[in-house]
Amino acid sequence: MTGNAPAHDASEERHTHGISFGEALRVWVRVALYSFGGPAGQIAVMHRILVTEKRWVSEQRFLHAMNFCMLLPGPEAQQLATYVGWLLHRVRGGLVAGGLFILPGFLSILALSVMYAGFQEMVLVQAIFYGLKPAVLAVVIEAVIRIGRRALKNGLMVGLAAGAFISIFFLDVPFPLIVLGAGILGLVGGRLRQDLFMVIEEPHSGVSTERAYATDGPAAAARPPLSRTLRTAGAWLIIWLAPLGILAAVLGTENIFVQEGLFFSKAATVTFGGAYAVLAYVAQQAVDVYGWLRPGEMLDGLGMAETTPGPLIQVVQFVGFMGAYRVPGGLHPMAAGVIGSTVTTWVTFAPCFLWIFVGAPYIEYLRGRKALTSALSAITAAVVGVILNLAVWFALHTLFGEVDEVVWNRVRLFMPRWETVDPGAIGIVLLASLALFRFKLGMIRTLLLSASVGLVYFLIFIG
16 A cells, blocks of 8 residues: 555665564654643754664764655654654654554653543642643753754854844744755855755765664665556555545535545645644634633633643643633533544544655655755755744743743744743753763663653642
8 A cells, every 4th residue: 555665675675684573662652741832852862862862864864864754744753753764664653653652652641631621630740740841851952962963063154044034033934945045055055065064974884884874884875666666655545544534525515524524624724833833723713713721721722732742742632622612512511522633633643654654755866865965954054043043932821820922023032931930940951951961871761750840840849
């Protein structure tokens, strides 16, 4: 259905030989359970495990895949996991890596949605997750430092990163335009000053075995056959849209599940730039047009998504739950909520597998082309600025209870209300930073330590 590895992938299979599917499965479970903190933190988790610890993917290959995923609509971290899973074990690897990345967040938000709708008692949940957000901030900062150190090899790349940060943070330039502009600059600049723009370099053939990565090897020699691409695209379009067609045929197009499926299918194709870029649109439609949420509830859902593992866009699952819960159509409200939550998740993430399984073979085929490499090098620098933007945004909303957005002469400024500063969050950020940078406790122990401290602090001073 999605195609087997063709003959020209034989060299790739030799390079991934030795990584059993069972071992990869265990690693993807780790990645899924550690995937807190939005895309920046999640990319940091994967970089630490896949590049630094396991040495399954080289720095260059990781950045190559990350840049492609940044260009796609949908959650870039989940798509990056799918890409690397596909790189290691083709279709089944991509399905497992991408599916497991979603599962913990799906189960967590489903449970929290049930509690929210049925009991309206969130104090204990807030206490448990209170310490996680500041700790995740420390993880995000580490990601910016680690990826920036490897991607910003010269002053030009630093300038591109700074320009991307200023453009998206202060000028609210759409993410796709930043990436497009960086790519064009890289294409043109690579022809003029290859020494400045060829930052992403393929491993030399003479790399020593003990330093080699599992996926080192030449790019695919032959272009992926068009027939296989069309079969893959057709299969995943059916997987994505056939359930909606069945629901519409059985229940009618006005049914809540069909309405949610259609709306979030459309949203899944326009979520360029990550979850934040589309959340305002989703919130406005869910509250003002469809009446699925009440004013302010989107922030509650966003809090759930930010403090549970998985992609931040998983907040749409909460929207789908609450919409079906309030318009159950003859079902028990909780049962309707669970179905709405499932339908929303399906149509949000099925397109992600379509983009990767169709596009990844071509990206691997083009790997090493100088024009593409110089373009991706420039995009890499811009992405560092975008991740820094996410880190600063996340810091402001973690350390302050209220942050005002002010526009002055077309410049967007985020103005925290200093009277809402959270001393507990600041303390936990410092604690997590010491644990990560000074004492090298590792991510999971840092998160557990911070969650424990946050639980005690919240129950004593806040809850």
